[in-house]
Amino acid sequence: MWAMTRTFSIVGAGLAGTLMALMLAEDGHQVEIIESRPDPRSAGRVGGRSINLALSERGIHSLAEVGLDQAVLAQSLPMRGRMIHPAPSDSRGGDGAELTFQPYGQEGQAINSVTRDHLNDVLLQAADAHPGVTLTFEHRLIDISFPRRTVKLRDGGGNLFERRFDTIIGADGAYSHVRLEMQRRGAFNYSQSFIEHGYKELTIPPAADGSFRMDPNALHIWPRGDRMMIALPNVDGSFTVTIFWPMTGDRSFDTIAEGDAAALRARFREQYSDVVDDLVDLEADYFDHRIGRMVTIRCWPWNEADKAVLIGDASHAVVPFYGQGANAALEDCGLLRAAIRDHPDDLAGAYHAFGADRKNDADALADLALANFIEMRDHVASPEFLERKARERELAETRPGEFTPLYSMVSFTRIPYADAVAKAAEQERELFS
Ligand SMILES: Cc1cc2nc3c(=O)[nH]c(=O)nc-3n(C[C@H](O)[C@H](O)[C@H](O)COP(=O)(O)OP(=O)(O)OC[C@H]3O[C@@H](n4cnc5c(N)ncnc54)[C@H](O)[C@@H]3O)c2cc1C
Known part of the structure; x- marks a missing residue:
């Protein structure tokens, strides 16, 4: 008291x-x-x-302060890294091309989809x-x-x-x-300050036998230059999919006329060919859901x-x-x-x-x-980014206490955000330049 x-x-x-x-x-x-x-x-x-969100250390710790962390996490799915779905035009291939998994942190570290x-x-x-x-x-x-x-x-x-x-x-x-x-x-x-993109939420339902249609322990990303799509798993076997597209211009929300189901499918077949058939209710989801800003x-x-x-x-x-x-x-x-x-x-x-x-x-x-x-929308697919992440992981493993990637400080610790940014800049000067 x-x-x-x-x-x-x-x-x-x-x-x-x-x-x-x-x-x-x-x-x-x-x-x-x-x-x-x-x-x-x-x-x-x-x-x-x-509709889901990624819960990480700061949120979990805060829930633990009132004893609710386990009740929340009991219905969550750990996402251990990003699963990158390459663009059809990517030199690494399109349909059926290899997905790339990038761990978020060290063994055992994950953000949680709730x-x-x-x-x-x-x-x-x-x-x-x-x-x-x-x-x-x-x-x-x-x-x-x-x-x-x-x-x-x-x-x-x-x-x-x-x-x-x-x-x-x-x-x-x-x-x-x-x-x-x-x-x-x-x-x-x-x-x-609003960004020029909007977002819309879609769903990939579970497969006929109730199973997940993709790896449930990853946050899936379809990086596409100035836009992207992501998907987070739900405990019921579905995925909540979010498209982040520009409001106007090339391949924007503006370019799909209201009710034009054929154009919509064609856009998804062109851009997200590996999952287009899993977006079973694409037309209903897309035309019923509003664009969020x-x-x-x-x-x-x-x-x-x-x-x-x-x-x-x-x-x-x-x-x-x-x-x-x-x-x-x-x-x-x-x-x-x-x-x-x-x-x-x-x-x-x-x-x-x-x-x-x-x-x-x-x-x-x-x-x-x-x-x-x-x-997320641009760099994660590049070889330079992959190399950089691999080097960060190696440093984090070989020099623990000395090097912690910025993403890990933000997601897996409670170091104040501004201190994490300052520490990352210092590490950058010492270890990368
Ligand atoms: C697409 C999207 C994805 C996101 N993903 C993540 C994620 O993965 N991880 C993450 O950490 N965060 C995520 N977020 C952010 C997260 O949703 C917000 O930061 C969070 O909901 C903020 O919580 P809050 O309690 O401050 O506000 P809110 O959750 O917005 O709650 C505000 C409440 O106030 C009520 N209210 C409003 N006005 C009045 C009024 N005048 N009188 C009475 N009641 C009122 C509302 O009805 C509402 O219930 C995401 C956000 C978006 C848009």
Whole structure:
């Protein structure tokens, strides 16, 4: 039990909001979570699709802090490396050409494919079961008065409510309303930057006998220059496939007219010939699913005195190419809890300390994520890249403690992101130049 118990209003029952609630409740605080969507456990799931994400050390450690790591990992698949599917025009061949497997780290190291629904359910279930947490679904935050410490909420039926709050944690994602209200207060730096690509999710269902149609212990990549396709395995034998294409121009989303199934199949046959026949519902998936856009959000400060603080995507949304957005959001929770414990009588100080310690790391991650898009879609297929990775693995094995590849520091350790980048630059100077 910590010195002062408080009442926290957390906006957003996503990954960061639910974990943060549990951590604060464990420390004896009262927590209410306000979520705009219906309870996903009773609302039914969109089309039964499995949308997954890669969970690595930072996320797993954060879940372990509330004893939930094993419950999450029980339904996950370890991905030990990248499986590269060459382009049909690649000199190494097309259809039936050899796949290349590139391990992510040392023997035994892997990132883990988990479904978002499972991860969110485990967290929600635990938050719901905690007597210190109350969950309110179908209530959207639409206004905050910081001077009066009140929030305005709108429920699913359109009814408006005004409530007092003690302090707010904005865990309401990349398009955060809490952040917007902080921005309106002035002296708030904010930037959002969309990449020119969009993404769409497709599915490779299990084979007729229920088995996987590809290696389930790899993250599959079809690098195609300025675009790519990836696939992550699901425990039900399916793969969630994501295409990252430019919105306009050559082979872009723009070039497939609405409903033109023949053009769509032809594009996939030309670009992804080794799996086109496994994309059984390609036409339905492609034309039914919307194109998602990817944004990097940077802002500062992350708190409004002791009245509000931002965590997760609300403070630092990043593009998904390092597989770290959720991991960083979960890691934020442990860091904010530690700051609140360290400043038991000074919530403004705690919020500020959390942000001041974390901001450089969030910026470093944003840059890493953007750079990794180019690596994944373009470089991973090149002989130079393969040579470089082989040399990194050799150094990591022969000089442990002296050399750790950047990818390993980011995915398999909790070294702060900015420190990992600095250490990688130092290693580069000493060992590669
Ligand atoms: C295509 C794609 C692939 C990704 N893959 C990975 C990956 O492999 N690994 C990884 O670590 N990360 C990945 N990410 C990133 C990850 O999804 C996010 O970083 C993570 O979901 C952020 O969690 P969060 O809790 O901050 O926000 P969210 O998960 O967005 O949760 C925010 C919650 O707030 C609620 N909300 C919003 N506004 C309001 C309001 N006004 N009132 C009440 N409630 C509100 C929302 O309904 C939502 O439930 C990926 C992202 C994308 C787009």
